[in-house]
Amino acid sequence: MGDLTQPNPGPVRLRELLAGDALVVAPGAYDALTARLVEQAGFDAVYLTGYGATASLLGRPDIGLLSMSEMADQARRFVGAVAVPVIADADNGYGGPLNVVRTVREYAAAGVAALHLEDQVIPKKCGHMEDKRVIPTGEMVEKVHAMVEARGSRDVVLIARSDARAPEGLDSALERVGAYRDAGADVLFIDALQDEEEAVTFGEAFPEVPKVINYVEGGKTPFPDVARLGELGYRLMFASLTALLAATGAVRERLAALRDATAAQPAPALAFDEFNEIVGLSDVRRLEARLTAPA
Numbered sequence: 001m002g003d004l005t006q007p008n009p010g011p012v013r014l015r016e017l018l019a020g021d022a023l024v025v026a027p028g029a030y031d032a033l034t035a036r037l038v039e040q041a042g043f044d045a046v047y048l049t050g051y052g053a054t055a056s057l058l059g060r061p062d063i064g065l066l067s068m069s070e071m072a073d074q075a076r077r078f079v080g081a082v083a084v085p086v087i088a089d090a091d092n093g094y095g096g097p098l099n100v101v102r103t104v105r106e107y108a109a110a111g112v113a114a115l116h117l118e119d120q121v122i123p124k125k126c127g128h129m130e131d132k133r134v135i136p137t138g139e140m141v142e143k144v145h146a147m148v149e150a151r152g153s154r155d156v157v158l159i160a161r162s163d164a165r166a167p168e169g170l171d172s173a174l175e176r177v178g179a180y181r182d183a184g185a186d187v188l189f190i191d192a193l194q195d196e197e198e199a200v201t202f203g204e205a206f207p208e209v210p211k212v213i214n215y216v217e218g219g220k221t222p223f224p225d226v227a228r229l230g231e232l233g234y235r236l237m238f239a240s241l242t243a244l245l246a247a248t249g250a251v252r253e254r255l256a257a258l259r260d261a262t263a264a265q266p267a268p269a270l271a272f273d274e275f276n277e278i279v280g281l282s283d284v285r286r287l288e289a290r291l292t293a294p295a
Contacts, residue, residue, distance in 0.1 A: 203232025
């Protein structure tokens with residue numbers, strides 16, 4: 001559990017990571033428990049995936065069903081659960097420029113280190129689904145201006161994402177993120193790149209700007225050459241659905257074993273005491289001992 005008496009160091013730490021030479025892998029988490037698992041696995045940042053949050057909270061696909069307040073609440077839970085920077089999906093800002101202002105302020109108040117905004121229409125779709133549509137470049141530029149306005153003097157990192165690769169082609173997506181950079185975005189992100197060559201093209205087009213690549217198992221973008229991406233100025237890699245797909249497969253398999261069990265009780269997949277350590281029971285007990293006066 002983070003120290004709630006201290007200022008949130010997430011944005012400052014993330015900026016330090018972005019200023020380095022290495023690609024930072026930020027696995028996607030869908031709830032506070034998986035955020036803790038990401039941190040305990042040794043990663044330097046955790047990514048709040050919109051798909052994962054939608055699946056976790058609603059049991060539904062990522063098609064624009066969650067509201068801004070639901071996502072901001074989820075981000076707040078993540079920040080309270082981990083000490084590493086939290087990078088949050090802010091979809092398309094949940095409306096026009098004024099909605100974007102509120103989104104950035106709510107996410108910043110939740111304590112995120114960074115958020116990304118995309119140029120899809122409302123309602124949006126997961127970036128690795130088919131039939132995506134994007135708004136005109138000028139409308140997204142207005143949203144980026146709104147992001148910068150809303151941030152003010154805060155350190156939160158602003159990531160501008162384009163989903164134009166599929167509907168308009170790579171050249172259009174490159175032009176778009178260039179306009180978003182000029183409007184004040186700190187980090188650029190083209191989702192659903194088709195192959196390594198496209199990743200190189202994006203990197204070479206903006207060599208001095210930190211960039212994001214999004215790896216989704218079974219999605220549009222193949223697993224990248226991490227070392228090469230670092231050389232091209234990529235600083236963040238989201239492994240958006242790694243935890244979600246792994247957990248879903250494991251739970252489904254475990255439930256099938258329980259359903260089919262006869263006389264013998266299945267061995268536990270994880271010991272109860274071990275799980276208690278994962279969620280910090282020993283920390284809670286130490287805190288309780290300090291706060292509870294002797295009888």
